[in-house]
Amino acid sequence: QKEVEQNSGPLSVPEGAIASLNCTYSDRGSQSFFWYRQYSGKSPELIMFIYSNGDKEDGRFTAQLNKASQYVSLLIRDSQPSDSATYLCAITSGTYKYIFGTGTRLKVLA
């Protein structure tokens, strides 16, 4: 079992809709959870981080964490074509180990 699991997609949503991206993880000791966005041919860049159970909102993005279910999600409201990218879920395992999922490719259709 991979430490971080994501559906590879592509997830296609129309412009203006809500995109919902999901991630599960296996290490119950994980303390920190991250969502990165990666455009084709570019480096990943951080969108959101969340450390506590519940929701965290930043503009059009909301991260949700449920440690009991070992589940973290990212909601993108009012999706734009510029949001089309691969979204990578990441966790810290132990103090320094930083593990990524395989990523979900999102396509926002104009």
Next chain:
Amino acid sequence: NAGVTQTPKFQVLKTGQSMTLQCAQDMNHNSMYWYRQDPGMGLRLIYYSASEGTTDKGEVPNGYNVSRLNKREFSLRLESAAPSQTSVYFCASRMGQNTGELFFGEGSRLTVL
């Protein structure tokens, strides 16, 4: 503000050749990481260095060695390159606490023939 700098950006090797990927950061970060990225595989951790003087294996360390030369620099060496090591390699760094953002270099595209 350079951030994380990787060299070279592109490299073609023949099977069995050796090479070193260089990485340097100017953000005074304690922790540094090497990942490889292959289609459909996400970012896989090769090695990491929690702080100067320490290195640890990640998910896919076989065929690689690393050196944390000083606080700024963390190199990745392929002693005898294999076609399976064809990939895009990313170096990253962060402050090193139990939380915190990873800052990535632009990536190095390596092809092994």
